[in-house]
Amino acid sequence: MTLNPQMPKCWRVESKPHKFCPGCGHGLVLKALGEAIDELGIQDRVVFGCDIGCSLLTWDFFDVDTVQTHHGRTTPVITGLKRANPDAIGIAYMGDGGGYAIGSQHLVNAAARNEKITVILANNTNYGMTGGQMAPTTLPGQKTETSPYGRDAEDIGYPTQGPEMVAAIGQKGAYVARGTMANIRQLKGYFKKALQNQMDGTGFSFVEALASCPTNWRTNAKDTWNFVENEMSKYFAVGELKVPDQLKEV
Amino acid sequence: MTEKPIQGERKMFLTGNEVVAWAALAAKVDIMYGYPITPQNEIMHYWTRMAPKYGKKFLQTEDELSAGFTTIGGVLAGKKAFTATAGPGNTLMQEPISMAEMMRIPTVVVIQQRGGPSTATVIYSQQEVTMTTYGGNGEGFRVVYSTATHQELFDYTIKAFNTAWKYRFPTFVLGDGYQAKMRESLHIYDPEEKGIKLVEPTPTLSRPGQIGVNREPNHIRNTYNTEEELYQIVMGYAKEYAEISPEIIEFQEQDVDDAEIVIVSHGVVSRAALAATQELRKAGYKVGYFRPITLRPFPTERMRAVAANTKKLLVVESALGQLNKLVLNEIYGLTTPIETLLKPGVGVTSEEIVTRIKSLL
Numbered sequence A: 001m002t003l004n005p006q007m008p009k010c011w012r013v014e015s016k017p018h019k020f021c022p023g024c025g026h027g028l029v030l031k032a033l034g035e036a037i038d039e040l041g042i043q044d045r046v047v048f049g050c051d052i053g054c055s056l057l058t059w060d061f062f063d064v065d066t067v068q069t070h071h072g073r074t075t076p077v078i079t080g081l082k083r084a085n086p087d088a089i090g091i092a093y094m095g096d097g098g099g100y101a102i103g104s105q106h107l108v109n110a111a112a113r114n115e116k117i118t119v120i121l122a123n124n125t126n127y128g129m130t131g132g133q134m135a136p137t138t139l140p141g142q143k144t145e146t147s148p149y150g151r152d153a154e155d156i157g158y159p160t161q162g163p164e165m166v167a168a169i170g171q172k173g174a175y176v177a178r179g180t181m182a183n184i185r186q187l188k189g190y191f192k193k194a195l196q197n198q199m200d201g202t203g204f205s206f207v208e209a210l211a212s213c214p215t216n217w218r219t220n221a222k223d224t225w226n227f228v229e230n231e232m233s234k235y236f237a238v239g240e241l242k243v244p245d246q247l248k249e250v
Numbered sequence B: 001m002t003e004k005p006i007q008g009e010r011k012m013f014l015t016g017n018e019v020v021a022w023a024a025l026a027a028k029v030d031i032m033y034g035y036p037i038t039p040q041n042e043i044m045h046y047w048t049r050m051a052p053k054y055g056k057k058f059l060q061t062e063d064e065l066s067a068g069f070t071t072i073g074g075v076l077a078g079k080k081a082f083t084a085t086a087g088p089g090n091t092l093m094q095e096p097i098s099m100a101e102m103m104r105i106p107t108v109v110v111i112q113q114r115g116g117p118s119t120a121t122v123i124y125s126q127q128e129v130t131m132t133t134y135g136g137n138g139e140g141f142r143v144v145y146s147t148a149t150h151q152e153l154f155d156y157t158i159k160a161f162n163t164a165w166k167y168r169f170p171t172f173v174l175g176d177g178y179q180a181k182m183r184e185s186l187h188i189y190d191p192e193e194k195g196i197k198l199v200e201p202t203p204t205l206s207r208p209g210q211i212g213v214n215r216e217p218n219h220i221r222n223t224y225n226t227e228e229e230l231y232q233i234v235m236g237y238a239k240e241y242a243e244i245s246p247e248i249i250e251f252q253e254q255d256v257d258d259a260e261i262v263i264v265s266h267g268v269v270s271r272a273a274l275a276a277t278q279e280l281r282k283a284g285y286k287v288g289y290f291r292p293i294t295l296r297p298f299p300t301e302r303m304r305a306v307a308a309n310t311k312k313l314l315v316v317e318s319a320l321g322q323l324n325k326l327v328l329n330e331i332y333g334l335t336t337p338i339e340t341l342l343k344p345g346v347g348v349t350s351e352e353i354v355t356r357i358k359s360l361l
Helices: A026-040 A054-058 A074-084 A096-102 A104-112 A162-169 A184-199 A221-235 B016-026 B041-054 B064-076 B087-103 B129-134 B150-167 B177-181 B227-248 B269-282 B300-308 B322-330 B350-360
Strands: A046-050 A065-068 A089-095 A118-123 A175-180 A205-210 A239-242 B009-015 B031-034 B057-060 B081-085 B108-113 B143-146 B171-176 B183-189 B251-254 B261-264 B287-292 B294-296 B312-317 B338-342
Touching (some): A026 A054, A026 A184, A054 A065, A054 A089, A096 A118, A096 A162, A118 A184, B016 B171, B016 B183, B087 B108, B087 B129, B108 B177, B129 B294, B129 B322, B261 B300
Parallel strands (some): A046 A089, B312 B338
Antiparallel strands (some): B251 B287
């Protein structure tokens, strides 16, 4: 008997199995996103932009129009596209380095202008593709290649709390949430609301997804899951931070 | 509301920045993305005043990186889009334009050169030649028109959109602060009324249709996995760029056939060079004038023929040898001596050129 894995309809079969490391959180995050796109029936209208870092591996991940951009620059590319074609549904997909470090000015200003786009950011507390350096989201005490003795928060500050920052900047009509791969059904729900918010033309939408990186964390399956579910969520509270009126009843 | 911005041909007395805004309207540009930097600001000022009357859009971004990347987004959506910048803004602009170069995205950028390095002056220079022709981590697969008059600013801004969309290489209009701020008369016109066909933009992403039914999704990237894969891509671009170059190359010359010395200059400086040539000819000096209009691709063949046929070249520019570097590269192998008159960040008058030529002959 052959078991065919359940894939979202908008996933591109030809590029599967995907290229992420075993145990990587991106796969689950993208599964939730794929299901959200399917359930909203928006595959034909989506333009998916992916950043540099591990997120670039999504350049042919979906059967949707896709552009792979530069590190941190996915938000302006999708902003420019959406401004030029308001019928498109623009998704900018990035990691925590792309969104909170090199591209933070774009995230902040897209939120401030209430751009009608959806930014999805996978937070795995490190720069994965380049070999596991410290990221804006690295937890205090967490060891990475550039914080080999653990992140010293007194010296280089505490981790960036992205959705909290975006919610503070966010205008009326913006949707902001933090989900986790540890609760995939909830994460999918956040993605659906974020995309619905764009379809409604209400405002900017932003979802951070807590994701795993066992390769750079050097963790086994049990410790990986434990880190996402128990360590990360202590600092990065899961939940909705800003919900526009029309989505409150959903 | 959506009537044509320009009907018939009109004589106007405008600043260069105003000319660019009019030209973009005439070229049926859909959207401008911009970030303030002197001396290009009034392009945005005029665009934001005029564009809404014709259903055109504008977005003020958070920096030039964003201005460049949003322009890319607009182009990918199938709209004629452009931005304008200068100096340190041009430095930042090289990042998005390197992506446009790699992905063959027909962006148009207007540069009004200011002094450099760094913040320098907000006024004038020709110090952005190297950056505009070969900036970014690439091979200079772009088209650069260096304008000298307001009429040319109008003509070449319209042409830049056609060149970009026809050949799909990023295209620059290279002006400067003097051209930006100076007021002079020119004729503005509707290009189509003059028989100039405007190239229609087409979307790369968000095309109409249903995926898997009547269209396939488009996946575009600038990352490649192996050296060989990248080599194939870059060499393919190089071949194509070389093939189309003869169709794009433009230059201007006067009195070169019997000239004992030829003045080589570009942009606004070539006006002084042309005036000097005319004055010296009247006085009986055998002086010629050569001006590349396209700095990329460079008019190599003609430049070599001119250099081979004269005794000396005098390269004149408001930079410390950026045009000179291009010329040297293009005429390598010839033994014609090159003299220079280089004034980084400062204007050049015809009197200075005349004096210099007299000292050389």
